[in-house]
Structures are given as structure tokens and as C-alpha cells.
Amino acid sequence: MAKNKLLDFIDFKQVSLLLDGFNKTTGFVTAILDLDGNILCQSGWRNICVRFHRTNKETAHKCEISDTRIANKLASGEEYHSYQCLNGLIDVAVPLKIQGIHIANIFTGQFFYEKPNMEFFINQAQTYDFDEKAYIKSLEQVPIVNKKQVRNVMDFLLNMTKVISEMTKQRMEQLELSKELKKSEQRWQFAIEGNGDGLWDWNMQTNEVYFSEQWKNMLGYKSDEVPHKFDFWDKLVHPHDKKQAYKDIQRHIDGDKPEYLNEHRLLCKDGSYKWIRSKGKITNRDRFNKPIRFIGTHIDISDYKAAQDKLLEQQLFLTKAQSIGKIGTWELDLKKNTLKWTAQNYDTFGIPAGTPLNYETFINCVHPDDRIYVDTEWGAALKGKSYDIEHRIINNGEVKWVREKCDIEFDENNNAVSAIGFCQDITHRKTSEEAIKESEAVYRNLVEVMPDGVYKSTKDGKFVEVNQALVDMLGYLNKDDLMSIDIKTQLYFKVADRESVVLKEKQEQRGIYRMKKKDGSEIWVEDHGWLNYDEKTETLYHEGIMRDITQRKNHEEELLKLSTAIEQSPSIIAITDKKGLLEYVNPQFTKLTGYTLKEAKTIKTFIITSGHTKRQEKEIWDTINSGDIWRGDIHNQKKNGENYWESVTISPVFNESGNITNFLKLSEDVSNLSSVFNYLKFSC
Template identity: 30%
Template sequence: MTDGFSINEMKASFDTLFNTIEDYLFIINENGKVVHANKAVIKKLGYSQEVLEGMSLLLLHPPERRDEAAEIFASMMAGERDHCPIPLYTKEGSYIAVETSVVRGQWQGIPVFFAISKDISQISQANARFSKAFSINPALTAISKIDSGKYIDVNEAFLSRLEYNRDEVIGKTSGELGIIPFAERDLLIKELYQQGCIRDKELTLITKNGSELHVIFSVDSIETDDQTYLLTVMVDITGRKRAEELLKESEERWSSALECSGDGLWDWDATTNRVFFSKEWKSMLGCKEHEIGDSLQEWESRIHPEDWEYIQVELQKHFEGETPVYQTEHRMLARDGSYKWILDRGKVIKRDEEGQVLRVIGTHTDITEIKKVQENLSRTRGQLKAILDNLPFLAWFKDKEGHHIEINRFFEISCGLTRDEIIGKTDLDIWPREFALGYMEDDREVMASRKQINKEERVPDKAGGIWFSTFKTPVFDQEGNVIGTAGITRDITESSRLEHELIEQRSFLKSLIDAIPDLIFYKDINGVYLGCNHAFAHKYIGLAEEEIVDRTDLDFVKDKEIARFFMQKDREMLLSGKNQMNEETVTLADGSIMELETVKTPFYKGGTVAGLIGVSRDITKRKIAQNQLLIKEKILSNIAAATNELLINSDYYEAINICLALLGEATGVDRVYMFKNHYEDNKGYTSYRMEWNSGIFPAQINNPKLQNIPFDKAQNFMEPLMQNEAVKAQVRD
């Protein structure tokens, strides 16, 4: 068996193969002894040619696998398998990983087996070479007995294309398998006997599954093992047959597709300068089919002058083989005098022996609307870039992998790099690693959550910033898929400092207000408390400040009518826009009474009244002092009147009674009375003689208990009086 090659061909090429093939080649006799080996075997296994000759092939395999090797080689010699995976065993006892194939043949006139062991380290290259050789060899090859027609061997192409496995084919005829009908086979054998061979005959085979396989059929006789066999070679032309059919269908579809797509076809014969322009090509420019001829000038005359040189350069590049296809975008004059943008594509499909262009085919696509969109997009991008570059903070866009695809000028300044050094780079290429890792983690969070984030961080940069506020948002495509992130970063160093100072000032102001004993509060235009000081919250309301904010007087004043009255007065004051001062008596949180003087004034926001500020001062002591002053003045006036009464009234007792009444009314007391002292037996007594009362209590003038009271029983009362001192005490009736 020669697997499709004649013995003469094998002999002719054998010496060359042995000198060039790097695989390990053995010639083995039918007893399994080495007859000959190539130089690769001698070099790698470490044996000389003399030692190898006569050595059993099994000894060149590891001792522990020689029985397995014997079984495998027996199967291979019987045609039951095609390779052996057992490694070779060198003289030094090392292993060489190989795959060994065995084929039958003749050497110097004797039947032998050719064993080819391929080094697995080079197996990928060998497989590539084998796959390429197999793929370009379309022949189905079979060896059959000439008398019975039974197959004794077939190649893989035969099995795969006819959809059989080896066991189903070997020992069967084409007639039994139904591959070639008996009648057809008899005619072929007759032709073979008459002519000695069959050459390039078209034949239709039937596969195992009943499908047709078209082949070019050739048969010749070969001799091997002193027997004559038929070598059948069949080149599969089913693909060609099908391709011819498909080509016709493709041409029809292509023609229909061009018509439906609106693309115009042009076909230029460079030898005559005649051009075929399709109906769509002409209508694209607004022309009817008869209005454009077939000269090259029809195309050249319509090219925009500014595009001509560019087109010629691109054409020449393609003609000289620098580009696989010719492609340009240029303007062409339409019938109405306007210019249309055309995507012009073409390819040289034929050259002469010297490489000169003979024929070029191409298409025209109207891209006028696309160009308008591109111009608008370019304009929008330019505007966006201008906006970005004039922003006083960092701005950027990144793709999903974190590469910067757009930045603004402030970004360049901040990181100290140019735009070209930033675009396409990640944060790790731009910022210090400890910062970059954090930025990348933020990007992953934004894309995973599909939500925006805003954070403040302290990051020194080359522009001098310290505190930054960063806003990041995911970017979506039209289908809602996240395709990257966008962000801005503002230097808030100065604003943070001002904010800190503002917080400190507010804290100081709050402390100052809380230290003031006056009641201080402020409300919005609806009477809702915006804040207050400690005294107002705890002394007046009896709650913490946070419990007062966002509430009104209706929530604190028990008498709702009074609460509404207060709120109405507040509204009137806000409408007038003028300060208001009033005195009021209030009940504090502990139940005590306080006299207050309250001043309310409006405050403004943006030139509009936004609310009021109130300050209430405790004037209780002042009110008491004022009352006492009034009492003193009245007392003095009444004393003057009483004195006058005593001087002008001849009735002593009546004058005294009038004086007592004047004193009682002046002082606001409930009772004014007079005791008279007298002495008996050197003892002092006092008696109740005259009285004025307001009427709240019954008169005591006739009370015997108040007559002749010894001084010693009223000593605590009498002694201060005897020394002209006033007495203040409680008296029980």
C-alpha cells in the first residue's frame, strides 16, 4: 500500500526525503527489525546505523510500554489505526515525545514498513503543514481489487466526503455501498480495459446519506505486493457545480441588492477608457439613464476641483498596490448644480502580465446626509470643546476601561501634561498611584451602580489646589448600556476656607446670641420659627431650640386666639416693612410672670422681605420701679392733702379719718389704722382708736382685743416704732 503514490515515485524521492526531513524515519521489515534509519534517528537516539540495523523497533520504546507498542503497531500494520503516541527511548534512557505513523511499501525490492515519528515539540508546525496540504488536495483516493472491485484502502477525503467510516468501506465494493451503480461500474471497467486508464470523466456519486457528490473520475492500475490493483482518484467538483449555480444566484442577488441599496456601480475598462455606469449611478446625480454616456470624462468632469488631486493620489496608491482597495470621499456635481458627497470605492480586478491596470470595478454611495450629520457633530464637538476648555475646573470623559477620551485645558494644567500625553491613558499613567487607584475604584462604583457620586477630597495638584469637589456620572449609549464615565473636579480650597470661616462666625454669633439674656427669635414670612437663642428656647418656651424650629406660635401658646393675634401682628409688621416695639406680659415656662419690651424688625433676602427678627427684654424691675415711683408721688400728694386737711379742719377726728383715707388710697393698702398710747401705774398701754379700710376686711374699731394692750405683749412691734423705725410684718385678723 502506497497511500496513492507509486513505488517508482517513492523510490525516486526517497533519498531526498531522508536528507531533508527532520522527523525520525525508520524502514522496518515484516519481522519488526530496523532495516535503515535517517540521520535524525542516529543523532537523537544516540545509536549508530550499524547498531540500529537489525534492532527490533520495540527496543526503541520505553521498556514499560513495549507490549502496548507491539499491539499498536500490529493494529497499524493491519490498517486499523493510523498512529502510535508512545515516545521513543534513547540510548541514554531519556524519552522523546513523538507520534509515529506506519505505511506499507518496498525498499530495495522487499516489502517493508515505513515508520515516521514526529517530534511533538514541532507537532503544531507539522499539523499546520499537513492541514494545508490536506485542504488543497480535493481528491478522493481508493485502492480496490481489480477482479472483485472490493476496497482495500481509502483516504480520509474519500471517507469524509462520502460520509462513511473505514470499517464500513474496507472489503466492500462501490456497487455494494451504492456509491457507483453496477451498470456504470461495468462501463468504467470496459473503458479501462480498452484504454488502460480513465481520465477526467465527470461522474455523480451517491453518499451514504443519499446526497449527490459530483467528481472528476480518474482510474489507473498499480502493482504492489506482486498484485495489480485499481487506483481511483476522484476530484470533488460538487463545490464547483454548486458555485456555478450560486454564482448565477449571487449575480442576480447582487444586482438586486445594488438596486435596493441605492449604490451606483461603475466598471472601468482602462484599455479603452470606456466606463459602464449603472442606472443607480446616474440617478444618484439626478440624471436619467440616457443623459450620461460611457466615457471616463463623464466622471472626471463632475469631480469638485478641490477634490481632484486627492482622488488621483488615492487611485495611484491603489494602482501601485499600496492599498487593497481604492476609497475616497469627494464631491460630485449633480444635474441641479449642487454638489453631492460621494463615497467612492473600487478595486483592480484585472492586470496584464506587466502589472498594468486593465479593469477596475467600484461603487458610488451617496453620503451627503451623513456628511451633514458629521459636520453638525463636528460643530457640536467643537462647541463642547470650547465650553470644556473655558470651564474653570477639570472636566473629562473616559471609556469603560478607564482610558481618557476627552479632557479640557484645565485638566492639562492640573496634571502638568499635554492633551496628547493624556488621551488614551488611564489614571495610573497620569496621577500618583495612591490617588489613581481611588479614582479607578470610583469609576467602577459609578458604572456598577449606574448612579452619580459627589465627593470632596484633599488632593494637592500642580496648580496649587488642596481641596477638590468631584462629581462623576455614568455615560450610556442609546440602548442604555454603560459605555464610560464623565466627571468634573472643582478646586474648592478657597471656598472651603471661606465656608470654614463662615461656620466659625456662625458658631461665634450663636454663642454670642445664646449669652444674651434677652429673648431673641427669628421667623419666616409665614410665622414659622427659623431659630432662637437659648433664653427664648428654655426660659420662655421650655424646649430645645431644634424642637422650636419649623413650628409656629400655634404650637406653643395655649390660648390659640392670642397665638393667632401674635401672628397677625407679625404679618402686619412685615407688610409695613417697619420696625415695631410693644410691651407685653407673658407667662414663662416655669409659670412665672414677666414684663417684656419686644422690638421686631424685618430682614431681607435679595431685596425682598424674608422674615422678622425679634428681641424681647425683661422690663419687670423697671415696671415695678415705675409703679413704686407713682405710688410715692401719690403718697406725697395725699400727705400734702392730709396735712392741709389737719390745718384747715376744726374737727380733729374728722380730719384724722380723712388723712387715714388719703394714706390708704395713696399706698394702695387694704387698711390704715391708728393706736393711742397711755400710761397707768407706770405701765404703758396702747389701744386701737381710729381705722380706714378698703372694704375688703371688716372693721376692727370695736374689737376689745385691740384695747389696752400692754407694751410688754407688743414689745417686738412697739420697740422699732418707739425708735422712729418702720415695721413690716404680717398681721392676722
């Protein structure tokens, strides 16, 4: 999978919340940068970098060089890398890997391991024209940390990268950390008990207590500063811890516990508190079984408590991250057939937390139609095949989709003994995929039933997708037949025509042009095409919808001929509505009458002005309104007042329903013929 695609699956909004929490808790600033140096998210940033180093062109370039060097080191396989940037601060980074692919780096830093060289930074302020006072003030805000702290931070960031990827190794590392911590506690306890370090001896009859030198030194006291009284210890115990301490003492006195064990805080001489693990036992009792002597040890567990708090904090981050990603981890002991789940797994499967689990519990949650598949894949995994599957489960009647992946541990005889893995709720993804498939199916069905041709082609002139309408339109046998041709040479009469079409598609214009059918005949099409680009604005495909307009084109040509004939006709041609109001006249009308179309629109053009009787006008209207054609001579008057005779034919125009919609008037100027007729009439 492409690195950019992997980045799309990271919820950086939630990751930012984790980084913010990390920043508030530890004070360490963080940022995630992709391999091109782009900041994907960040939390906090040192003032000296924001106001000075990143704003100056030269020092900003040094930052880029430093980031690049660290990134190159991580790309070579380093687990993490620490580096003093060219501007004098320490930066460290760990690689972020998803599915084993290095896609980004998590940076933290902008601190010192030791007190900075002030002369270097003063010189730098002067060299780059920084406000020296403000620059040094920002410098003083940069923390000084030890390498152990940084290593702990790196461990956490490494764990965070694993949480973001699959959240499986985090749990193993935490288990290992807990084991090592427990071993460390045991070693320290043995050493302290072996040499008497932190001893106390309580005479319960006199209430006097012997505190060893190490006990006193542990809290910062000198030998003569500690009275050997029980009340002194009582005053040192933290108020919040005192009740439980006395309760544990009493349970041992009463015989409910074989030994006394309690953890509490004691007040040190300097006013701070230390966490103490106190362990003891009653060694002497009187004949009435009343305790006489109570001996025990004190162990300073402040560091352990801090580590425990840190571990709990990290566990909180891990739990939150698992909840965000809906990823739970699990561990299966194959010998005992016992299954352990994290809280998220219980939630995913809808089983009450703490319910005893085994493989059968899990398989019973699997959708009935998927159980054979899951069980078969698990059986294959026990023989060495990788286990990474997707299947359905039933959660309180609701069907959910999950993805599971695990690593299986084998013994020296190659028998599987245990497995550890994760389970992720992918219901939302699967629902989206199904919706996309349904949408694509609807789209494809729609495309196939469209009467217009739909296509998708490469810029080199090869069809990638076509519908049946386009196949029929161009006269090819089937889709494969059409998709095998070279578009430039086999569909266009000229290669230049194709280039012209591509230009129109780039401008998102509709094109009307000729195309060549398979049999070589001509077809006119109207093409609404567009270009599909990649992220670099390079053309990926030509897409569009094509309509056969050959018949329309032929009709347009016929109409053009008719229109030309009407416009150039020596006869007067006029079209009116049902009331006789003019809607169209040809140039001959204006030439003869002197009226423009606009001037004549309010005139009943059959008789512009006439000395004829109303009788003739009624005769005209009765004839044409009845659907017949009227023919005759009309004595009309031009715009300039000159009278003329015209021979007129008026016919009704019908629609598809047989109703009259317009009237068509054809006429010729017969004034000269009328004058000759009158002359001959009077001459006779």
C-alpha cells in the first residue's frame, strides 16, 4: 500500500490529543513529519525555535538540514536517533511504521543534556541579528534533561508508534517492564534486608522504637535528630496513608495476615515525601498472646512509585489509543486453553468484562456463516501459516466486522504453545465499502441503460471503459471490439480533430464534431467531456458522455435551407399568432411596406390599413378560423401612406392535436397588374 494511503488511515486529530497529553504530562514538545518534511501534527514548540530559529532564513535552513540528517539516519534502520542541531539544541526522533513501512517520523527535543555554552548562543544572536536579550531569555526556557529521561521519552514514543500501527508490541513491552521492575524491587529488598538497611524495632510494651542509621538517612535526618518513639513515626506518615497503615498493622496483630506489609509516604526533613514499603513481623508475644516485639524494614520505593505512575499513565494513553482505533489485544495460552482480552475486546464482542474466556468462547461469537472459515484459518495458523483475517461476529444480536492478526509462539518441537494478537472493529470500514459497491453498481447500471454513450479513455487513445450505447452508436460488435481500437486513427477522420477535442475537454466545453463508425460512415456527436487528473495535475483519463446528433444535424441543415429560402424569397412571408399579431416577417415584407418587425407587431398584418368593408375582413377571419385557406386581393397601405395591391394567401397552422396555433401569410405586390387591369377596363 502507498505511503500516502497509509497516512490517510491515521486519525491525526486523535493523535494530536495524545501528543498534547504527552506534552502537558512530560513537558516534551513533539511533532510528526512525513518523509518529505511536512508537519502532520505537533504539540508545543520551544519559543527559541518559533521566534528565532525558524523565522530566520539561514537558521531555518540549518533546521531543515538537521531534520534531514535525523530522517536519513532513521531511514537506515535506526530505532531512534539523537542529534545536536546546527542551531545548538538537541533533537531526537523515532520512525513511525505502519505494516512495516516507514511513513513518517516522530520528533521531540529542543533541550540540552548539560548547561548550554552561552558564548555560542550570544555569538549566534549577534550573527543573525536577533534581539539578544529576548533570545537569551528564550534560551533560558529550554530545559536541561539527562539522557535517562530522554531514553524513557524515546521508549514511550516508540511505544506510541506501535500503538498507532497495531498496538500489539506495547503490551509485551509493558509486561517485560513490569517483570524487570518486580525483579529490581526484589533485588533491592534482599540487599536492604541482608545488610540491615532501613531497620526498625518496635517495643510494643514501652512504645519505644529503634530506627537504624539507614532508616534515618533515608529521610534526611542525622542520628541525634530522631527520637526513638513510635509517635515520631506516626507524625511522619502522610495523613492520607495513615488509616490503611494502622489497619494493616492491626490485621497482623490479630493474626489475619502472617506478616505486616504496607506502602505509605513518610515526611522527610526537607518537607518532601518519600514512598516507603514497610515490611515486618511480630517476633515475640507474652503468655496472653499480646505482641511484645515488632521488627521490620523500610524500603524506599519512590522511584518504583514514579515508574508505576508513569506506567499507569502510559497504560492510560494505550487504553485511550485502543479505544480510539477500536483495537483490542488478546493472548491465548494453547496448553491451558485460556484466553485473555483487553477492555476494548470485551466491548467489541459485547461480553461483560472479566468473563472467563477460551477459544470456544471466541468461536461462538463468530457469525455462523464465518465459523468454518475462521476455524480453518486458525488451524492453518497453528501449522505455520500467517493469521490475518477479516470476518463477522455477533454482538448482542448485532452483526459486526473485525480484523484479527497474531503471532504464534512454537516450542522446540514446532508445537504451538501461545499466541498474542489484536482484534480491530472494522464495521464502519466494511459498511462504507459495501455502500461504495452498491453505489458503483447503481452507477454502472445507470450507465448501461443510458441511451447516450459513456466512455473513459487514456490520453494515448485507448478506451478503458465504455457502455453498450456507445458500442451500438459507433457500430462495433461488442465492448471488447470497441476497446481494442486506436481512438485517434479509427474514430476521427483527422488526428488533429482528436487534439481539438482534448483542448475543449481541458476547458470543460461541450464539443460537436464528426466521428467515424466502424464501417467508415460519418456520424455527428455532441460530446460533454472532461479530464481526470492525478495529484501532480497530470492527465489520467478522458471521461465523458457522447450523444448521436446525426439526425438533429440533418434536420438543422434542412431547416437552414428552408430558412435561407424564406429570407431570400421575393414574396412576402409573415407568421402571426391566433389573433393576427405578427411574430415573424421576412426582409421582403419590410422592403415593401417600410415597417420593421418591431413596428408591425401591434398591427394585424392581414390588412394593415384598408378602405375595404368590415365584410371582407370578417370573411377572411371566418375562413381561416374554420381551418380553410383564404385567397384574394387586399388593398393595403405602406408606412409612407402609399397604397398598393397585394395578392394574398392565408392558411392556418395546426399543432399535433389539430388545434390552430398560428397563421401563415404569403403575398405578392400586384399593384402594377391592378393598374393595367383598370386601364384596360376604362379603355373599353
